[in-house]
Each structure stands twice: as C-alpha cells, then as structure tokens.
Amino acid sequence: GQQLNQSPQSMFIQEGEDVSMNCTSSSIFNTWLWYKQDPGEGPVLLIALYKAGELTSNGRLTAQFGITRKDSFLNISASIPSDVGIYFCAGRADRGSTLGRLYFGRGTQLTVWP
Amino acid sequence: EAQVTQNPRYLITVTGKKLTVTCSQNMNHEYMSWYRQDPGLGLRQIYYSMNVEVTDKGDVPEGYKVSRKEKRNFPLILESPSPNQTSLYFCASRHPGEKLFFGSGTQLSVL
Numbered sequence: 315g316q317q318l319n320q321s322p323q324s325m326f327i328q329e330g331e332d333v334s335m336n337c338t339s340s341s342i343f344n345t346w347l348w349y350k351q352d353p354g355e356g357p358v359l360l361i362a363l364y365k366a367g368e369l370t371s372n373g374r375l376t377a378q379f380g381i382t383r384k385d386s387f388l389n390i391s392a393s394i395p396s397d398v399g400i401y402f403c404a405g406r407a408d409r410g411s412t413l414g415r416l417y418f419g420r421g422t423q424l425t426v427w428p
Numbered sequence: 429e430a431q432v433t434q435n436p437r438y439l440i441t442v443t444g445k446k447l448t449v450t451c452s453q454n455m456n457h458e459y460m461s462w463y464r465q466d467p468g469l470g471l472r473q474i475y476y477s478m479n480v481e482v483t484d485k486g487d488v489p490e491g492y493k494v495s496r497k498e499k500r501n502f503p504l505i506l507e508s509p510s511p512n513q514t515s516l517y518f519c520a521s522r523h524p525g526e527k528l529f530f531g532s533g534t535q536l537s538v539l
Contacts, residue, residue, distance in 0.1 A: 320470070347528075355532055355533070356432075357518070357528075358530070359527045402470060402471065415473070415486075416461075416473075417473075418471040420470035
C-alpha cells in the first residue's frame with residue numbers, strides 16, 4: 315500500500331511549548347487529514363485539508379496541505395496537558411484504483427509535561 | 429447520537445478458537461472499514477467495504493474475513509486466531525469523501 319512517513323515518532327515537551335509534526339507520502343494525495351487519538355479511544359478528526367497550499371486552523375491547531383501534494387504539516391501552539399495523545403496523518407488519493415481508501419501515518423506520540 | 433459501536437471492547441481468547449468482532453454504525457454510511465493498530469506501525473487497514481455486498485482487501489487481510497450483508501453492520505471474523513493477531517482493532521465508517529468516524533476499539537489478545 316501507500317507509504318506515509320510521519321515524524322517525529324514521539325515528542326516530549328513542556329506545557330506552553332509549540333509542537334510541529336509532518337507527514338510525507340511517496341505519491342500525490344488530494345485530501346490530507348489529521349486525527350488525534352486519546353488513550354483508550356478511537357481517533358477523532360482534527361483538521362481536513364482539500365486543496366494544495368491550504369492552511370486551516372482549529373483553535374491552537376494549524377495544518378497545511380503541502381504545495382507538492384505529497385506532504386502535510388500540523389502545528390500545535392502553546393501546548394497544554396490535554397494535548398497528550400497520538401496524532402495521525404492520513405491521506406486519500408480519490409483517483410484510480412485507490413479510490414476512497416485512506417492511508418495513515420504511523421503516528422506521533424505527544425507527551426506534555428506540566 | 430451518531431456513532432460507530434464495536435463489541436466487545438476487550439477479548440482474550442486462545443489460538444484457533446473462532447471469534448467475531450461486531451461493528452455497527454447508525455449514520456447510514458456506505459463506506460466501512462477495519463483497521464488494526466500496533467505499536468510503531470500505526471493504523472493498518474484490514475478490509476473495507478464501499479457498500480452492501482461489496483468488500484475489498486486492505487493492506488493486511490491475511491487471517492481475517494468480513495461480510496457486509498446490511499448497510500449498518502460490518503463484522504470482522506477471525507476463523508482461526510493466532511498470537512500475531514493480538515492487536516487493537518478499530519472499525520470506522522463514512523459517507524464518500526467525508527470524514528472517517530471511528531469506534532472505540534477492541535483490544536484482542538490471542539494466547
């Protein structure tokens with residue numbers, strides 16, 4: 315299947331710091347999504363991006379759809395303890411044989427120290 | 429409340445004993461899918477279904493079966509579970525092109 319490279323794999327930061335993570339793919343995607351998974355729960359959608367170059371915010375979270383359509387970035391500003399969790403990027407091609415399928419990165423485990 | 433419901437939440441079984449994990453959604457979604465989550469490997473798709481009676485293999489289908497006889501249900505079947513199928517499983521659903529809703533997960537341990 316498609317390979318999504320998400321980095322970093324884990325982050326340990328202090329409350330109040332900003333966080334950046336990114337995701338790259340070997341092929342072009344037409345949709346990029348960012349999910350967060352709280353401990354013991356399923357992933358929940360944070361931000362959806364549908365257009366190359368798009369920059370979208372959701373509170374302290376900002377995500378960008380890369381110009382090449384092969385990458386995406388998520389930034390969290392002024393982190394707080396409840397930001398703890400696993401963040402996943404996901405991409406969808408919506409064309410050809412991969413129609414409808416969503417491919418996930420391996421996740422970024424975020425730990426926030428008070 | 430719109431949701432994807434998986435059962436059971438936790439399951440411990442032994443090698444070779446057939447089991448089924450149920451998944452039901454109340455949002456009339458056409459698309460449903462099963463993923464497994466393993467440390468360091470993220471979410472890997474097992475099977476997906478674009479609509480009733482239409483199912484396709486994902487990236488890791490070996491050892492699993494699914495069926496989609498009704499729109500709302502998409503059970504995951506392990507005919508002969510093995511220890512390497514110990515994992516956290518998620519069912520998910522969506523309308524075409526829209527966001528994916530996940531269930532709360534099923535933690536499976538195969539001894």
